[in-house]
Amino acid sequence: MKKLRLTILTILVIIPLLVTSCVQKVEEVPEPVEEPVVEEVVVEEPVVEEPVVEEPVVEEVVEEVVEEPVVEEPEEEELGPVLKIGQIGQMSGLMALYGLQQQRGFLMGLEYMSGGKTDDQGRYIIANRPVEVIVKDDEGDPEKAVALALELIERDGVELIQGPVSSASAIALTNIALENEIILMIDPAASSFTTGPYFNPYVFRTARTNFDDTLIIAKYLVENIGPKFAHIGVDNAFGQGSGIALKYSVEQHGGELIADIYAPFETTDFTPYIQQAMDSGAQNLFLTWSGTGYVTLFQNMADMGTLEVMTVGTGFGDNASFAAVFGDDTIGSIGLNVYHYTVPDNPVNDWLVKNHFERFVGEPDGAINAYPDLFTAGGMASAIALAKALEITGGDTSGEKMIPALEGLKFEGPKGTYYIRPEDHVCEQPMNILKLVNLNPDLDGDGINEYRFFETIYVSEYDELGVPCTLAGDFAARCGNLPTIPVE
Numbered sequence: 001m002k003k004l005r006l007t008i009l010t011i012l013v014i015i016p017l018l019v020t021s022c023v024q025k026v027e028e029v030p031e032p033v034e035e036p037v038v039e040e041v042v043v044e045e046p047v048v049e050e051p052v053v054e055e056p057v058v059e060e061v062v063e064e065v066v067e068e069p070v071v072e073e074p075e076e077e078e079l080g081p082v083l084k085i086g087q088i089g090q091m092s093g094l095m096a097l098y099g100l101q102q103q104r105g106f107l108m109g110l111e112y113m114s115g116g117k118t119d120d121q122g123r124y125i126i127a128n129r130p131v132e133v134i135v136k137d138d139e140g141d142p143e144k145a146v147a148l149a150l151e152l153i154e155r156d157g158v159e160l161i162q163g164p165v166s167s168a169s170a171i172a173l174t175n176i177a178l179e180n181e182i183i184l185m186i187d188p189a190a191s192s193f194t195t196g197p198y199f200n201p202y203v204f205r206t207a208r209t210n211f212d213d214t215l216i217i218a219k220y221l222v223e224n225i226g227p228k229f230a231h232i233g234v235d236n237a238f239g240q241g242s243g244i245a246l247k248y249s250v251e252q253h254g255g256e257l258i259a260d261i262y263a264p265f266e267t268t269d270f271t272p273y274i275q276q277a278m279d280s281g282a283q284n285l286f287l288t289w290s291g292t293g294y295v296t297l298f299q300n301m302a303d304m305g306t307l308e309v310m311t312v313g314t315g316f317g318d319n320a321s322f323a324a325v326f327g328d329d330t331i332g333s334i335g336l337n338v339y340h341y342t343v344p345d346n347p348v349n350d351w352l353v354k355n356h357f358e359r360f361v362g363e364p365d366g367a368i369n370a371y372p373d374l375f376t377a378g379g380m381a382s383a384i385a386l387a388k389a390l391e392i393t394g395g396d397t398s399g400e401k402m403i404p405a406l407e408g409l410k411f412e413g414p415k416g417t418y419y420i421r422p423e424d425h426v427c428e429q430p431m432n433i434l435k436l437v438n439l440n441p442d443l444d445g446d447g448i449n450e451y452r453f454f455e456t457i458y459v460s461e462y463d464e465l466g467v468p469c470t471l472a473g474d475f476a477a478r479c480g481n482l483p484t485i486p487v488e
Contacts, residue, residue, distance in 0.1 A: 079119060080395050083129040085386075086152035088145055088163035088173070091137035094291035097318055098165045098375050102188055103135055104360065105372070105379025106162060108352055112380070113387035126387045127395035134158060138169050145169035149176045159397040160185065162382050165375075167191030167238040177202040181399045183406070185386055187378040191241040195425050196470030202399055204406050204425045206381035206418060208338055210238070210245035214286070215465040216431040217313050217336040218249035220458075225311045226283030230259035232273050232297075233288035242288035248468065248485050258282055267293060270300040278306060287314040294325045302327060316340070316434055318374040319451040323439050330436060334457060337432040339377040339415055343456055344430075349414040352380060361448065368441075368449050377414040381427075384413050385420065417462040423478050424469045431465065433458040 087106060089099035110131055114124035123130035134156055138145035145164055152158040153176075161177065162185045164170055170189035177184035178200040185204050186194055192209040221229070229250050233239030239262055247257040259280035263273045274297075277285050285306065289297055294317065301307060307329055316337045317325065326333075337343070341353050352372055361370040389405035390397070407422035419428045434454040441449035469479035 077128060079125065080127075080129040082123070082132050083126065083160075083390075083395065083397065084132050084134060084156060084158040086149065086156065086158035086161045087133050087135045088138050088148055088152075088161065088169065089135065090140045090165035091135065093139050094293070095140060095165050097320060097373075098188060098290075099137070100369070101318070101373045101375040102163060102165060102379040104356070105352075105376035105381075106133065106383045107379075108356055108359075108376070109380035109383025110387070111355070112348070112351060113384055127390035127393070129390070129395045138164055138166065140166040140169065142166070142168045142172035146172050146176060149173055153180050153182060158182075160386060162187070162379075162386070164189055167193070167241070168236055170194045171198050171237055174198045174200060174203050183386075183397065183399065183402050185382045187382045188375040189238070191237045192245060192426075192467075192470055193237055193241055197472045199424060199471055199475050201403055204385070204420060204427075206385050206413075206420075206427045206429075207378055208429060208431065209426060209467060210242040210288075211249065211467040212429070212431050212465060213242065213288075213315060213336055213338075214245040214249035215252070215467065216433060216460055217286075218246070218255060219253045220334065220433060221284045221286075221311065221313050222250060222253040222255040225313075227255040228280075228282040229255055229257045229284045229286055230261065230277035230280045230282035230310075231257060231286045231288065232261045232263065232270070232277055234265050234290065234293070235262040236265060238290065239288045242286075244485075246286055246288075252466075265291075265293065268296060270297045271304065274301055274304055274306055278304070278309060283311060285310045285312050287312065289314075290317075292321065295321065298325050298327070302329065316436070316454070319371070319441070319449070319453075320368050320373065322451065322453060323441060326436060326439060328439065331439065333436050335434060335436070337434045337454070339372075339374060340432065340434065340451075340454060341372040341376075342452060342454065343432050343434070343459065344415055346412065346414075346416055348380075348384075348412050349377075352377070352414045367447055370448050371451065372414070381413040381415070381418055381429075384411055385409060385418070385427075416459075419462055421469075421482070423480055423482055424471050424475075426467055426469070428462045428465070428467065430462050431460045432456065 089102045090096060091099040110124040114126055117125045119125060119130040123132055134152060136148040138148055149161060160183050165188055167189040170186050171193055173184055174194055183202055187207040190207055190210055192211055194203055195205055231243055231246050233242050243260045250257055259277055259282060261273050261276055263270060314335055316335045356372045357370050360366055388409060388411050389402050392405040393401040406420055410419045416430045435457050436453060437455050438453050441451050443452055466483055468485045469482035471479050
């Protein structure tokens with residue numbers, strides 16, 4: 001309306017000028033006596049005719065105002081119910097560092113798969129469901145692991161379980177998964193028994209198995225050191241599984257396991273076990289241990305001169321305790337490795353290293369744990385696998401939907417390509433052979449440990465090791481054409 005008035009006023013100003021001009025041409029005497037006549041022309045002529053000419057302009061303005069509400073932000077899809085995942089790990093005790101790595105890696109995996117998208121409470125969103133992770137400490141006790149799992153399921157309403165660190169706890173949890181028809185995603189526990197004799201369809205893993213450990217190193221040791229092996233292992237499911245795997249692996253390459261020795265987890269003096277291995281005549285000594293007992297084991301071997309008469313083949317473990325385990329006399333040694341952040345060359349690992357550092361360098365333990373460690377990659381791989389399956393199922397966590405989504409799943413993770421075999425749910429993945437070249441964790445002296453200990457000797461393809469299928473009983477037929485071995 002204001003614009004219309006302005007238009008009329010403008011015309012009222014212009015028309016007198018035009019009319020005045022016309023009048024000047026008609027009148028012979030140029031005296032301004034005819035002002036009233038001019039006023040009549042100004043009032044009658046423009047009011048009737050000119051607004052019709054200007055109507056389209058007014059209409060255009062009205063149309064623009066009407067169209068404004070059309071430019072609206074699309075409504076966000078309503079989020080599904082919160083997905084609770086129970087994470088059981090060893091958050092205290094001798095292997096608390098492994099539980100911390102598991103926990104942080106899983107968190108990083110959720111962030112990666114969500115693209116950083118969260119709900120208003122900061123929970124990462126996977127398959128349109130905010131994810132809440134409830135962490136429990138089993139202290140490495142299988143009975144406590146079972147009690148915690150039942151509490152998570154019955155009281156907290158978790159729909160998936162991830163973990164644990166202890167292989168004994170992992171075996172105990174396989175029954176919980178079956179009885180409650182809930183997916184158990186195992187990592188970092190390495191015992192092959194969980195996807196072997198204790199397998200059921202609800203049990204999956206992103207953790208490597210004992211066979212991955214032994215197969216990657218056996219060929220190298222047989223060909224470069226000698227065919228005879230001794231083994232010292234912890235007397236539990238992890239160590240016993242490793243003994244079975246070592247025997248199979250060295251025999252695959254023409255070697256022989258001539259001494260298979262086990263010591264209690266609480267051992268503080270390994271002297272008799274080491275002496276038994278040294279007396280066996282083996283050229284290679286393979287160790288299967290976990291936790292801080294590794295330090296004592298290596299100290300005893302150094303005192304007894306074991307490293308001078310035998311080649312010790314073992315896994316290069318976590319960064320933080322590395323210098324305490326390996327002394328100067330081990331420089332140049334070759335060993336297997338599950339994951340070291342300096343080895344993989346792929347976008348997922350690049351993302352993990354960068355974001356892990358940024359997130360944790362400012363924590364109280366940032367000087368020693370700023371970078372991903374031995375089992376950080378496993379925690380992340382578990383999160384990626386579960387998230388991929390949930391995307392396939394549309395967020396449905398039932399066994400009916402999740403089992404076929406996980407079986408045969410191939411995905412890219414921090415180590416490279418992972419593949420969950422549909423037959424036995426073993427997760428095939430790359431493994432490393434590394435050479436120890438440095439023991440100084442902070443080479444650049446910036447106060448942050450980078451742990452650049454290794455040169456890479458070899459990294460296996462995810463599917464080259466030929467991990468055997470060890471299913472038993474009613475599930476043995478599932479092995480199909482996979483390589484198999486009898487398991488006692």
